Amino acid sequence: MPRIIKQRVEFEGRVEERNVVIEGDDLPVWPAGERFQVIGTPVTRVDGAQRAGGTARYTADLYPAGVLHGAILRSPHPHARIRALRTSRAEQAPGVRLVLSHRNTDAIPWYNGMSRIFDTELRYVGDEVALVVADDAAAARDALDLIEVEYEPLPHVIDPLEAIRPGAPQVHPQGNVLGGAPERYARGDVEQGFLAADAIVELDVTTPDVLHHSMETHGSVAWWEGDTLVIWDSTQHIFGVRRQVAAALRIPLDRVRVLSPFMGGGFGGKNNAGKHTVLAALASRRLGRPVRIVFTRAEESQAAGKRPRSVQRIRVGARSDGTLVAIDYWGVSSIGAYRAIGTPLAGPATELYACPNVRAETLNVFTHTGPAAAFRAPGYVEGTCALECAIEALADQLEIDPLELRLRNYAEADQVLGRPYSSKFLREAYAMGARAIGWERRALTPRSPVRDGPPRRGLGMATQLWGGSGSAPAYAEVRLNPDGTAEVRIGTQDIGTGTKTALTQIAAEVLTLPVGKVTLSLGDTDFPYSPLSAGSQTLASCGPAVRMAADEARRHLIDAAASLLEVAPEDVRLEGGRLFVAGVPERGLAIAELTGQIGNFTIAGRGFRGPNPDGVTIRTWGAQFAEVEVDPETGEVSVLRIVACHDVGRVINPLQYQSQIHGGVIQGLGMALREEHVTDPETGAVLDLGFDAYAVPRITGIPEIVALAVDKPDPIANNLGVKGVGEPPIIPTPAAIANAVANALGVRVTSFPITPAKVRAELGRRA
Amino acid sequence: MSTPSAPSGSLHAVRVTVNGRPEALRVPARRTLLQVLREDLHLTGTKEGCGVGTCGACTVLVDGRAMLSCLVLAVQADGRTVETIEGLSRDGALDPLQQAFIAHDALQCGFCTPGQVMALRALLRATPHPSLDEIRRAVEGNVCRCGAYPRIQQAALEVARAAEGYR
Numbered sequence: 020m021p022r023i024i025k026q027r028v029e030f031e032g033r034v035e036e037r038n039v040v041i042e043g044d045d046l047p048v049w050p051a052g053e054r055f056q057v058i059g060t061p062v063t064r065v066d067g068a069q070r071a072g073g074t075a076r077y078t079a080d081l082y083p084a085g086v087l088h089g090a091i092l093r094s095p096h097p098h099a100r101i102r103a104l105r106t107s108r109a110e111q112a113p114g115v116r117l118v119l120s121h122r123n124t125d126a127i128p129w130y131n132g133m134s135r136i137f138d139t140e141l142r143y144v145g146d147e148v149a150l151v152v153a154d155d156a157a158a159a160r161d162a163l164d165l166i167e168v169e170y171e172p173l174p175h176v177i178d179p180l181e182a183i184r185p186g187a188p189q190v191h192p193q194g195n196v197l198g199g200a201p202e203r204y205a206r207g208d209v210e211q212g213f214l215a216a217d218a219i220v221e222l223d224v225t226t227p228d229v230l231h232h233s234m235e236t237h238g239s240v241a242w243w244e245g246d247t248l249v250i251w252d253s254t255q256h257i258f259g260v261r262r263q264v265a266a267a268l269r270i271p272l273d274r275v276r277v278l279s280p281f282m283g284g285g286f287g288g289k290n291n292a293g294k295h296t297v298l299a300a301l302a303s304r305r306l307g308r309p310v311r312i313v314f315t316r317a318e319e320s321q322a323a324g325k326r327p328r329s330v331q332r333i334r335v336g337a338r339s340d341g342t343l344v345a346i347d348y349w350g351v352s353s354i355g356a357y358r359a360i361g362t363p364l365a366g367p368a369t370e371l372y373a374c375p376n377v378r379a380e381t382l383n384v385f386t387h388t389g390p391a392a393a394f395r396a397p398g399y400v401e402g403t404c405a406l407e408c409a410i411e412a413l414a415d416q417l418e419i420d421p422l423e424l425r426l427r428n429y430a431e432a433d434q435v436l437g438r439p440y441s442s443k444f445l446r447e448a449y450a451m452g453a454r455a456i457g458w459e460r461r462a463l464t465p466r467s468p469v470r471d472g473p474p475r476r477g478l479g480m481a482t483q484l485w486g487g488s489g490s491a492p493a494y495a496e497v498r499l500n501p502d503g504t505a506e507v508r509i510g511t512q513d514i515g516t517g518t519k520t521a522l523t524q525i526a527a528e529v530l531t532l533p534v535g536k537v538t539l540s541l542g543d544t545d546f547p548y549s550p551l552s553a554g555s556q557t558l559a560s561c562g563p564a565v566r567m568a569a570d571e572a573r574r575h576l577i578d579a580a581a582s583l584l585e586v587a588p589e590d591v592r593l594e595g596g597r598l599f600v601a602g603v604p605e606r607g608l609a610i611a612e613l614t615g616q617i618g619n620f621t622i623a624g625r626g627f628r629g630p631n632p633d634g635v636t637i638r639t640w641g642a643q644f645a646e647v648e649v650d651p652e653t654g655e656v657s658v659l660r661i662v663a664c665h666d667v668g669r670v671i672n673p674l675q676y677q678s679q680i681h682g683g684v685i686q687g688l689g690m691a692l693r694e695e696h697v698t699d700p701e702t703g704a705v706l707d708l709g710f711d712a713y714a715v716p717r718i719t720g721i722p723e724i725v726a727l728a729v730d731k732p733d734p735i736a737n738n739l740g741v742k743g744v745g746e747p748p749i750i751p752t753p754a755a756i757a758n759a760v761a762n763a764l765g766v767r768v769t770s771f772p773i774t775p776a777k778v779r780a781e782l783g784r785r786a
Numbered sequence: 787m788s789t790p791s792a793p794s795g796s797l798h799a800v801r802v803t804v805n806g807r808p809e810a811l812r813v814p815a816r817r818t819l820l821q822v823l824r825e826d827l828h829l830t831g832t833k834e835g836c837g838v839g840t841c842g843a844c845t846v847l848v849d850g851r852a853m854l855s856c857l858v859l860a861v862q863a864d865g866r867t868v869e870t871i872e873g874l875s876r877d878g879a880l881d882p883l884q885q886a887f888i889a890h891d892a893l894q895c896g897f898c899t900p901g902q903v904m905a906l907r908a909l910l911r912a913t914p915h916p917s918l919d920e921i922r923r924a925v926e927g928n929v930c931r932c933g934a935y936p937r938i939q940q941a942a943l944e945v946a947r948a949a950e951g952y953r
């Protein structure tokens with residue numbers, strides 16, 4: 020019988036208490052040194068031919084028969100009330116079938132009740148005003164201009180520091196600080212700690228708004244089959260979309276099916292259903308036809324989420340031998356007009372280093388700008404910029420090697436929750452990374468700024484701390500066909516991370532089948548429940564369930580073979596797709612011979628994700644090292660090389676592991692040097708619509724990236740010993756680059772992105 | 787509903803050869819080649835990443851040259867030969883460039899991949915053994931937000947270095 024226990028589970032940098040259902044015994048963890056055939060090998064993507072061949076169908080590729088196209092009218096004001104709205108001209112435009120607005124749509128609560136699907140108070144440039152549905156997308160967009168809206172502009176606030184001043188325009192009646200107060204954390208006595216410090220560093224650090232810009236924009240295609248709603252959605256969470264849409268439309272869960280078999284990138288920006296998802300469903304119900312709403316690239320810049328900008332101040336104090344005695348952290352995250360959860364900016368500062376006296380205060384501040392969303396390690400990328408730049412500045416001040424300083428303050432246990440780590444191989448990551456970059460070549464940071472002369476090289480590093488444990492619940496099913504092929508079903512998503520391939524490898528390993536004989540299907544709420552693909556949790560949540568499902572099928576195979584071979588099940592072995600009597604390899608048969616003999620009786624297995632071990636904190640770790648060349652005359656920074664080495668438990672697929680590292684590092688590189696989403700403080704307008712004015716990294720700007728793995732299984736985290744690698748690689752990149760720039764020039768730019776102008780300004784400031 | 791009603795103006799006849807097949811279409815003046823490929827011919831392998839010429843996802847070959855199909859009006863394609871990602875495989879076997887992409891894991895979400903492959907195909911056809919620099923320049927306009935760039939470069943280099951060249 021299932022039992023329910025309460026467990027503290029980490030997700031996206033926050034720890035929450037959750038009910039976890041225990042259904043039975045989990046499998047023992049595959050120990051270090053376990054020999055594998057498929058796991059740990061560089062299997063190429065099982066869906067590579069579909070993706071590279073152009074036959075993979077993404078949500079945006081769906082044009083069902085009779086499909087109509089939706090376009091959304093968005094607020095031109097950062098804060099306004101709709102006085103009047105007239106749609107008759109738009110409704111009469113050629114090709115237009117329907118216009119939805121607050122006037123003819125239920126007041127469906129949205130953004131956790133902070134707003135509704137069509138609100139009459141608009142809180143950012145881009146907030147949804149109306150939907151036009153027409154025969155084609157161009158007709159729908161044309162008709163947007165024919166909707167007449169009278170807006171009453173209201174006072175607005177764009178800057179988060181202005182938003183927390185008394186008398187600032189209010190984004191929500193509850194005030195501009197999420198939760199009404201800062202989030203606070205403290206241990207020890209910070210003031211006493213600083214009194215004992217021989218060196219103190221204080222830094223002001225800012226990070227910009229950064230956009231996800233997944234190549235597939237947000238989109239949903241919805242239609243009704245009788246009373247059942249079918250939605251294709253470009254999402255990281257099909258079951259979450261199902262729950263949100265069912266609630267919005269007040270229909271039972273079993274009348275909503277959500278699919279996302281291929282998905283063109285999310286990075287945290289597609290964790291929830293969008294308003295467009297609900298609108299597609301509503302419009303389809305009214306019109307009796309499929310409705311497709313796919314964002315334009317410009318909408319992606321305005322209304323699809325962002326990593327919110329941060330303003331941070333950090334003070335760190337240490338004794339002359341480098342021992343940290345105090346960390347004082349203050350951070351503001353500008354979460355835009357709507358956000359239900361805060362940004363865990365203080366995570367790195369409070370946990371990464373052994374330090375008895377730590378204080379942190381974080382404010383999540385509403386502004387009249389586009390809503391923030393999770394973006395690959397939310398909070399931790401920003402927080403690491405502050406902490407790791409401060410640590411390296413401290414090392415320079417004390418003339419201690421920055422790596423050595425970090426090792427002297429190595430945290431052996433989780434000081435925040437007061438419990439041990441399940442495993443921590445960060446020392447190994449430091450050592451492997453340092454060796455690969457040639458850290459011993461690092462010259463002392465110049466004591467005075469280098470203002471001219473030829474380009475100078477510098478080396479810098481930064482550490483990564485993040486969750487990625489995964490957790491229950493997640494389920495999988497495996498079944499064997501009469502011809503000996505296997506099918507796996509699991510309701511997770513592959514958002515580009517290679518989930519499908521890694522999970523296929525796990526099933527193939529257990530069943531001792533080649534990868535080509537296992538077909539895994541995902542991205543469908545008709546399949547067993549899986550959590551959202553975020554928090555680097557997919558592999559560690561779903562993988563153990565797939566292993567258990569395959570293991571149950573394997574045991575059934577052995578039982579069936581035992582009766583055919585007339586031996587006890589304990590005496591049957593399964594190797595290389597063959598079942599045989601132990602010690603008598605010739606007495607046996609292939610899986611396909613067995614399943615063929617039992618005909619349509621299906622060998623199947625069901626697996627669940629067991630609970631996380633109690634009383635430990637599960638973390639991923641890593642270190643990155645950057646080598647840069649900076650031209651002091653122009654301020655131009657060229658990154659020559661990044662070495663990344665991460666401890667994410669056992670690596671299931673080294674090829675895809677490295678691809679994840681490349682991807683994270685490249686996004687980190689963009690944030691470090693170029694990317695900045697800009698909102699006009701006067702008008703609230705987004706100044707970087709699309710790719711024209713927003714500098715996503717291009718192939719010509721990519722340095723050499725060396726992706727290394729510690730590759731040691733976590734001994735207790737889950738039955739595979741795996742953790743996630745989706746988010747870890749972006750976390751330390753900007754800080755490592757900033758530290759390398761400081762090492763080259765002797766001045767420190769702590770305002771990201773580190774543009775040539777900022778480098779020049781910093782050099783000038785110290786003149 | 788394969789031919790949506792035209793909201794503005796009349797229809798124009800367009801004859802175009804797509805992946806070796808002649809097609810006769812009637813399209814509104816402002817319909818792009820990208821829309822025709824995806825919505826009328828159901829060739830959704832060619833992706834729309836921006837619709838305004840800034841991401842390369844919609845790259846196809848027009849008379850052998852790489853073009854951004856979101857910037858080409860369907861009427862401009864009249865009388866031309868268009869090749870899309872779907873045209874690359876022969877009898878179910880992928881083209882060497884596609885195979886190299888898979889072997890080197892040069893794709894993550896895969897949404898940019900067709901555009902990357904087509905841009906490189908145009909390069910390799912014109913220059914069978916391009917340098918790394920030429921490869922980078924050929925796909926400089928192709929955004930990969932997943933950051934598969936190091937792998938894309940490796941995959942293209944492997945094909946570029948094959949003694950027999952690229953067909």
Ligand code: FES
Nearest residue numbers: 836837839842856
């Ligand atoms: S869709 Fe054509 S360049 Fe982006």
Ligand code: FES
Nearest residue numbers: 894895896930932
């Ligand atoms: S593989 Fe996702 S955008 Fe290139």
